[in-house]
Amino acid sequence: MSERLVEVEVLRYNPETDSEPHFQRYSVSCEEEWVVLDALNHVKETIDPTLSYRWSCHMAVCGSCGMMINGEPKLACKAFLRNYEGVIRVEPLAHFPIERDLVTVIDDFVSKLARVKPYLIPKEDKPLSAGEYRQTPAQLKKYKQYTLCINCMLCYSACPEYGLIPKYIGPAALSLAHRYNADSRDGGREERAQEVAATEGVWDCSFVGACSEVCPEHVDPASAIQQEKIANMVDWYKEHLMPGGAK
Amino acid sequence: MSRKPYVREMPRFAWVFRHPRYLRYMTRELSCLFIGAYTLLLVAGIGRLAEGPAAYEAFLEALKSPLSIAFHVLALGFAIYHSITWFNLTPKALPVQIGEEFAPDWVITGAHHVIWVLLSLGILSLAGAF
Amino acid sequence: METIQTDVAIIGAGGAGLRAAIAVGETDPKLRIALISKVYPMRSHTCAAEGGAAGVIKPDDSLENHFNDTVGGGDWLCDQDAVDYLVQEAPRELIQLEHWGCPWSREPNGSVAVRPFGGMIKQRTWFAADKSGFHILHTLFQTSLKFPSIQRFDEYYVTDLIVDDGRCQGLTAIEMRSGQMRQFQARAVIIAGGGAGRMFPFTTNGAIKTGDGMALAYRAGVALKDMEFVQYHPTGLPNTGTLLTEACRGEGGILLNKNGRRFLQDYGMGPETPVGKPQLKTMELGPRDRVSQAFWHEQKKGNMLPTQWGDCMLLDMRHLGEKAINERLPLVRDVTTSYLGVDPVTDPVPVRPVVHYMMGGIDTNIRAATPLAGLFAAGECACVSINGANRLGSNSLTEILVFGRRAGLSAAEYVRSGARPGNDAALAAKATAAQARIRARFEKTGGKESVAALRKEMMTTMERNAGIYRSGDGLSEACVKLGELRHRYAEVELTDKTNVYNTDLLQALELGSMLDCAEAVAASALARKESRGAHQRLDFVERDDKSFLRHSLAYYHPTDPPRVEYRDVVITKSQPGVRDYSGDHQ
Numbered sequence: 001m002s003e004r005l006v007e008v009e010v011l012r013y014n015p016e017t018d019s020e021p022h023f024q025r026y027s028v029s030c031e032e033e034w035v036v037l038d039a040l041n042h043v044k045e046t047i048d049p050t051l052s053y054r055w056s057c058h059m060a061v062c063g064s065c066g067m068m069i070n071g072e073p074k075l076a077c078k079a080f081l082r083n084y085e086g087v088i089r090v091e092p093l094a095h096f097p098i099e100r101d102l103v104t105v106i107d108d109f110v111s112k113l114a115r116v117k118p119y120l121i122p123k124e125d126k127p128l129s130a131g132e133y134r135q136t137p138a139q140l141k142k143y144k145q146y147t148l149c150i151n152c153m154l155c156y157s158a159c160p161e162y163g164l165i166p167k168y169i170g171p172a173a174l175s176l177a178h179r180y181n182a183d184s185r186d187g188g189r190e191e192r193a194q195e196v197a198a199t200e201g202v203w204d205c206s207f208v209g210a211c212s213e214v215c216p217e218h219v220d221p222a223s224a225i226q227q228e229k230i231a232n233m234v235d236w237y238k239e240h241l242m243p244g245g246a247k
Numbered sequence: 248m249s250r251k252p253y254v255r256e257m258p259r260f261a262w263v264f265r266h267p268r269y270l271r272y273m274t275r276e277l278s279c280l281f282i283g284a285y286t287l288l289l290v291a292g293i294g295r296l297a298e299g300p301a302a303y304e305a306f307l308e309a310l311k312s313p314l315s316i317a318f319h320v321l322a323l324g325f326a327i328y329h330s331i332t333w334f335n336l337t338p339k340a341l342p343v344q345i346g347e348e349f350a351p352d353w354v355i356t357g358a359h360h361v362i363w364v365l366l367s368l369g370i371l372s373l374a375g376a377f
Numbered sequence: 378m379e380t381i382q383t384d385v386a387i388i389g390a391g392g393a394g395l396r397a398a399i400a401v402g403e404t405d406p407k408l409r410i411a412l413i414s415k416v417y418p419m420r421s422h423t424c425a426a427e428g429g430a431a432g433v434i435k436p437d438d439s440l441e442n443h444f445n446d447t448v449g450g451g452d453w454l455c456d457q458d459a460v461d462y463l464v465q466e467a468p469r470e471l472i473q474l475e476h477w478g479c480p481w482s483r484e485p486n487g488s489v490a491v492r493p494f495g496g497m498i499k500q501r502t503w504f505a506a507d508k509s510g511f512h513i514l515h516t517l518f519q520t521s522l523k524f525p526s527i528q529r530f531d532e533y534y535v536t537d538l539i540v541d542d543g544r545c546q547g548l549t550a551i552e553m554r555s556g557q558m559r560q561f562q563a564r565a566v567i568i569a570g571g572g573a574g575r576m577f578p579f580t581t582n583g584a585i586k587t588g589d590g591m592a593l594a595y596r597a598g599v600a601l602k603d604m605e606f607v608q609y610h611p612t613g614l615p616n617t618g619t620l621l622t623e624a625c626r627g628e629g630g631i632l633l634n635k636n637g638r639r640f641l642q643d644y645g646m647g648p649e650t651p652v653g654k655p656q657l658k659t660m661e662l663g664p665r666d667r668v669s670q671a672f673w674h675e676q677k678k679g680n681m682l683p684t685q686w687g688d689c690m691l692l693d694m695r696h697l698g699e700k701a702i703n704e705r706l707p708l709v710r711d712v713t714t715s716y717l718g719v720d721p722v723t724d725p726v727p728v729r730p731v732v733h734y735m736m737g738g739i740d741t742n743i744r745a746a747t748p749l750a751g752l753f754a755a756g757e758c759a760c761v762s763i764n765g766a767n768r769l770g771s772n773s774l775t776e777i778l779v780f781g782r783r784a785g786l787s788a789a790e791y792v793r794s795g796a797r798p799g800n801d802a803a804l805a806a807k808a809t810a811a812q813a814r815i816r817a818r819f820e821k822t823g824g825k826e827s828v829a830a831l832r833k834e835m836m837t838t839m840e841r842n843a844g845i846y847r848s849g850d851g852l853s854e855a856c857v858k859l860g861e862l863r864h865r866y867a868e869v870e871l872t873d874k875t876n877v878y879n880t881d882l883l884q885a886l887e888l889g890s891m892l893d894c895a896e897a898v899a900a901s902a903l904a905r906k907e908s909r910g911a912h913q914r915l916d917f918v919e920r921d922d923k924s925f926l927r928h929s930l931a932y933y934h935p936t937d938p939p940r941v942e943y944r945d946v947v948i949t950k951s952q953p954g955v956r957d958y959s960g961d962h963q
Contacts, residue, residue, distance in 0.1 A: 015251035016875045033616060033716075045829040049881045050873040054420075056583035059619045059712055061511050062420045071266065078715065097252035099554055100878040105252045110417070110531070118519045120478030132475040134487030138347040140480060147480045147512060151419045160269060163257040176519070183478060207336065208272045226340035249876040250555050 002032045006081060008039055010051065011091040013098050021098060023089075024048075030081055036088060037065055037076035040102075053102035060216055063152035066093050067102050073154035073214045094157040109153055112169050115195050116177035121188025139184040146179035146224050148217040155211035155221050161204055168204040169195060171211035171221035178224035181231070189231075197232040205229070275332045278325035285322040334359040378549075378560050378808060383411040383528070385788045386548060386563035388535050389590055390414035391421030392510070392774065393756030393781035394569035395517035400785025402524035408789060411561055413530040413550055415585065415883070418518045422571055422583045423777065426510020427622035427708060428494060429502035430774035432467035435491060438499040440464045447772060448951045450496040450664050451736075451765020452910035453926065454603065456947040459743045459761040463772070463779050470778040471503050479516040480505050482705075492705075493627040493657050494771045496664035496958070500657070502771040507622050507708045513774055533559070534883060535589065537811040538566060538597045539804055544750035545597065546799045549811040553883070556876025558815065560808035564796050565751050565788040568594055568739060569781065572757035573894040575887075577732040577843075578836035581613055581620040590758035592890035594739040595897065599747045600930035600942070602760040604894070605902035605912045606736035608768055609669040609845050613731025615686035617716050621709050621728060623770040625721075626661035628705050629653045630694040632668070633725065634675050635682040640690075644671035646958045653696045659960035666767040666911045667958060669730040673845045682727060689727035698722075730845060734773065736764040736911065737901070740930060745784035751791065755784035762928065765946075766910020819882060824870025828885045831869065835862055835888075835895055843898055848915045852903035859896045860938055866892055897931040897939050904941040905929060922953050 006028050013021035026047055028039045037055055044051050054064040058077045065076040068091040070084065081088075096104035126133060155171035156162050162170045177196045181189045195201050202225050211221040263269045295306035309315060337359050338352035371377065385401050387394045390412050398412045414421065433443050443464040448455050475481055475489065482490045482504050494502040505512040521527055532553040539547040539560070547562045570590015574582030595601050611632070612621040626632070631652055634640045639660065642649045646663040650656040661668075672690055675681055681688035694702060694709075699722045702710050706721075713719050713726050738760035745753045745761070756777045763776055842855035866889060873881035907921035908914050927943040934940065 013253055014875055015253070015877050016249050021253060021255075044880075049828065049871075049884075050875075052878050052880045054416075056416065056420055056422065056585045057425050058583065058617060059425060059716075061424045061508070061708075062422070062583060064416070064420045080715070094255070095257065097254045099250070099252055103878045105554075106417075114522045117522075119523055120476070120520075122476070126476065128469055128472050128476065132472050132481075132489050135483055136347075136487045137483050137485060138344065139487075140483050141347055141349070142344060144480055147515070148508070149515075150424075150511075151417075160257075160262055160272075163262065164259075180478065185478065206276070208269070209336065209339075210266075210268055210272075212339070213268060220339065222336075223339035223342065226336075227342070230340060251877075 004030050004032055004081070006030045006039055007087040008036075008043065009087050009089045010040075010102070012051070012101050014100055025087070032082060034081050035077050036069055036074070036079040036081065036090065039081065039088075040076060040090070052100050061150055063150035066152040066154050066157070067091065068094055068157065073157035075152060075154070075216050078216060093153060095159070095163040096153070096156070106153060108166070109151070109156060109170065109173065112173045113151070113176065116169065116173050117188060117192050118173070118176040118180060120180060120183065120186050121191060122185060123187030133185045135184050142184070143179050143182035145219055146175050146182065149175055149179075149219045150217055152216065154214045154216060158210035158214040160208060160210070161206060165200075165204050167200045169201050171225065174202060174205075174228065175219055175221040175224040178228050181228070193232065193235070196228055197235070202228045202232065271332075275329060278329040281322040281325040282329060284318075285326070330363060334363065378558055378812060380560040380562055380805070381411060382409070383561060383563045384408040384792050385565050385567065385785075386411045386413060386561045387567045387569060388413050388548065388593065389421070389569035389571060389756070389758070390418035390518075390529065390531075391569060391571055391756065392423035392513055392517060392777035393784070394567070395514070395521050396778050396781030397567050397569060397755060397785035397788070398527045399517065399521055399524065400782040401789045402526050404786060404789040405793065406524075406526050408526060408792060410524075410527045411530055411563065412521070412527055413533045413535060413548075413561070415532060415534045415553070415589070417531045418521070418529070419515060420585070421514060422586050423514040423774075424511045425581070425583060425620065426513070426774055427507045427620060428624040428627065429492060429504030429509040429771045430471055430513065430778070431494065431497065431501050431769070431771040432471040432503060432775055433464065433501055434468050434471070434489060434503070435500065438501050442498050443467070443501060445951065446497050446658070447763065447769055448765070449954070449956050450769040451763075451767055452920065452956060453922070453948075453951070453953040454606075454762065454765030454909060454928070454946055456743070456762050457949040457951060458947050459763045461949065462743055463763045463775065466779040467775045470775065470782065474513060474516055474778065477516050477520045479512050482506060492624060493655055493662055494769070495623050495626065495662050495668070496658060496769040497662075497771070498658050502624075502627070504624065506704070507624055507706045510774055513778075534886060535593060536815055536886065538593050538752065539807045539811070540597050540749065541800060541803045541807060542797075544796070545752035546804055547808075548593075549808050551815070553878050556879055558812045560805065562799065562801075562804055564792045565753065567784045567788050568752070568754040568758055569756045569784070570758045572735040573891060574732050574735065576835060576891045576895045576898070577839050579613070579618045579840065580732040581610055581618055582732070587887035587891050588758075588894035589887060589890040590754070591738055592893045594747060594749070594752065594754060595893055595933045597749060597752070598933065599749050599752065600740040600932050601894070601897045602737055602740040602928050602930055603762060603766070603901070604735070604737035604897040604931055605905050605929060606764075606766050606910060607732060607843065607898065608665055608734040608736060608911050609730040610665055610733035611668040611672060611730050612692050612728040613733075614713065614717055615684055615689050615727050615729050618731045619712050619716060620731070620733065621692065621713065621726065622706070623665070625692055625694055625706060625709055627655065628694070628701065629655045629697050630692055631661055633691040633693055634680040636680060640675050640680065641668065641671055644674065646671070648960060650960065656960060659958050663958045664767055664769060664956075665733075669845050670913060672730050684727055687729060689729045691725035692721075692728045693725040694721040695723065695725065734768055736760065736762070736766065736768050737898075744787045745780050746787055751796065753784040753788050755780040766912060818869070818885065819871060819874065821870050824868045826865050826868040826870070828869055828881070828888050831862055831866060832888050832891070835859065835892060839895055839898070843902055846913045846915050847902055849903065852899055855899040856896070856903055856938060859892065859899055863892050863896065893933065900939045900941055901929040901931050926953060
């Protein structure tokens with residue numbers, strides 16, 4: 001195992017002692033195959049136990065360790081040291097308030113997620129005794145990629161619209177709304193439209209596409225949002241232009 | 248209460264320079280100004296045409312000025328940039344599922360580009376360019 | 378201290394905790410539910426489960442088959458009434474998840490697809506590609522948002538249960554973001570805190586799996602049952618310990634030693650089956666304990682491949698082809714390619730056994746109730762016991778659903794049966810005492826010990842002495858060492874003495890939980906002088922049904938080692954027999 005001395009510069013902020021965040025640099029002896037998270041863990045274990053950050057699974061499914069690494073939103077457990085040269089700069093996810101060090105306040109996302117009703121609203125009720133709903137592999141594939149969101153919020157950090165318009169519901173929550181709208185078992189699109197089709201829903205998106213570029217699970221939120229825009233536009237035309245379309 | 252979450256204000260304009268992807272995005276967005284300006288120019292041309300042959304001739308003459316040619320080259324460049332980047336995004340908005348599989352992105356993008364080229368050629372030929 | 382009044386407090390918001398919360402919410406919307414977790418629900422480790430959840434659904438299968446596989450797989454240490462309940466409820470629960478939107482993989486006709494899994498005689502593992510746990514967790518979390526009666530307390534670390542008048546009546550917890558302590562006064566408490574794999578240095582478990590739920594019950598006087606049974610998953614990535622699901626073998630992957638031999642045939646799991654045509658319940662589809670033990674023997678013989686991360690076997694999936702791997706094992710491909718630089722489409726993947734799951738846990742009965750009134754438990758932190766001495770892959774996701782729901786129903790029933798109101802002053806006094814203990818730890822100065830150093834010593838001890846094969850000497854050494862570490866733990870001084878999101882304090886408290894659990898593991902393992910399932914003793918190589926067809930129960934003592942007692946296993950219809958994975962059973 002080849003070792004390498006890595007300079008990591010971490011944005012620190014302790015609300016009890018600091019008036020504003022500042023960078024602190026650590027020299028960390030790392031193994032070549034490590035990820036940035038390993039380096040942070042090494043710092044916490046051997047250099048500075050006061051460094052705070054979230055992490056758990058170390059396999060890119062729990063979504064805890066999102067942070068800005070050299071200005072790019074990344075999962076620290078999937079940011080390989082081999083891809084970085086020189087000083088690695090680590091900051092908390094952009095567009096979220098900093099609670100402490102690399103820990104951000106994510107209440108906003110959590111409440112927005114609940115608002116879009118991200119659960120199945122069945123098209124037709126079926127008792128459990130009647131078994132599962134039928135869904136072909138093709139119907140599954142139609143929405144499957146949007147189920148893969150791990151709520152890591154890298155997309156919110158990449159999205160300038162969210163940074164500029166805090167009311168915007170944002171990529172991950174809208175993708176999950178689309179995930180259920182596109183599910184053959186679901187009949188809740190109209191219920192979700194109240195949030196999804198609103199200005200602060202899909203229409204605050206100007207299709208920057210950054211969300212999809214940074215998504216570690218290839219969910220492609222930009223795609224979900226554009227598809228919802230088209231569906232909602234079609235709804236609008238049906239309602240306003242078609243004879244008898246107004247409901 | 249010891250909590251004091253720190254909010255990093257987002258700069259109103261400077262964010263564009265934080266990452267190349269934002270610059271690319273803003274270029275795409277700004278390209279519409281040139282396309283819009285060119286549309287206005289066309290409307291003005293139709294206005295001259297309505298005023299009679301002399302006015303229209305003068306308009307055509309004005310188009311030959313170096314400034315006008317520079318504007319046209321710039322507008323054409325932006326129009327092409329806008330079209331290409333926009334068509335490259337179409338697979339996101341219009342995914343096509345055939346059976347179980349989705350058509351690959353390049354098919355959808357490619358189809359848009361082909362239709363674009365054919366329409367352009369058609370219009371050019373109607374305009375007597377060939 | 379601020380007090381929060383609730384009817385049912387649930388500790389842990391992973392699969393079991395969420396399922397319990399939904400069960401309470403469905404039973405009675407008027408019951409107030411406090412769902413308390415040290416992480417946001419979607420960070421819970423359920424998300425890392427890959428392969429799937431077992432439940433009889435196909436016409437060629439039967440509940441009896443599932444029962445027999447589970448009981449035999451558990452080397453007859455399972456409580457058979459509990460296993461009966463599990464297999465009966467499993468299909469209903471899995472369909473329920475489907476109705477809540479879980480994206481299970483499908484057959485061409487639209488019905489749910491199942492896949493083969495280790496130790497199972499029929500295909501009965503429901504799966505969502507190789508992210509089954511992830512989808513179960515998110516389906517449950519998202520569904521839980523429908524219930525206004527579920528109030529979440531995300532990122533609250535529970536420090537103590539409050540027991541008064543002989544029953545559990547609440548808990549104290551630290552709100553991580555403020556560092557403030559809160560008292561929860563609850564009429565019933567459910568622990569769904571997950572496992573404790575982080576006692577070991579090499580584990581598939583995420584950082585959060587530190588046995589906090591187990592330790593809470595243990596310190597409150599509830600026994601930890603069968604703690605000596607620690608499951609090694611045969612196929613972990615050799616460097617990071619990341620899980621490569623058993624579905625790799627269910628889909629047809631094979632295990633090779635360095636000579637290219639499918640060595641499992643030499644350890645009672647043969648004869649060899651054709652490559653790419655996996656046969657159920659034999660060879661690579663043997664149970665995890667046997668496969669990991671076979672690895673150990675091959676390693677002793679020098680038949681394993683030396684790598685920079687230690688000896689490895691090879692998991693060969695090349696013959697499955699790129700399409701099948703992408704469709705059925707996309708996460709596996711992603712993980713091996715990015716973390717190890719090996720693409721399973723083109724190369725065999727070096728793997729080695731890795732600590733994965735605690736069969737043991739909080740002593741609960743078939744109603745998910747602990748012996749302490751008002752306290753319930755479910756999921757990996759609990760031991761019902763349906764897993765016995767060795768859990769079969771894909772039974773644990775089923776367990777969190779079936780017994781998570783059961784815990785919710787039992788707690789709701791308990792609350793509605795009208796528990797006497799608590800003595801507010803007595804409860805507040807206990808909460809204040811709990812707060813004082815935490816504050817003492819927080820403010821301690823002049824301590825000589827550090828969290829990181831003690832944790833490392835604990836991990837080394839566990840790996841060396843409580844691994845796949847154990848000996849009396851090693852376990853004795855571990856007991857002494859862990860006792861010493863527990864004493865030294867009192868001397869830990871924190872570096873970080875601020876309030877907001879203090880992970881130094883969090884890790885210290887987690888270490889305390891792990892040390893308690895580790896001591897229970899070592900003491901129970903030392904006392905069990907036989908070899909059964911995942912507990913293999915080099916000095917007692919045979920299973921001993923006469924003395925040890927019994928559950929071990931480790932009871933906490935604040936300063937001394939735990940006291941280990943025993944309770945008979947519940948046997949209803951399957952008498953202990955020979956575990957046959959030779960393929961002859963077909």
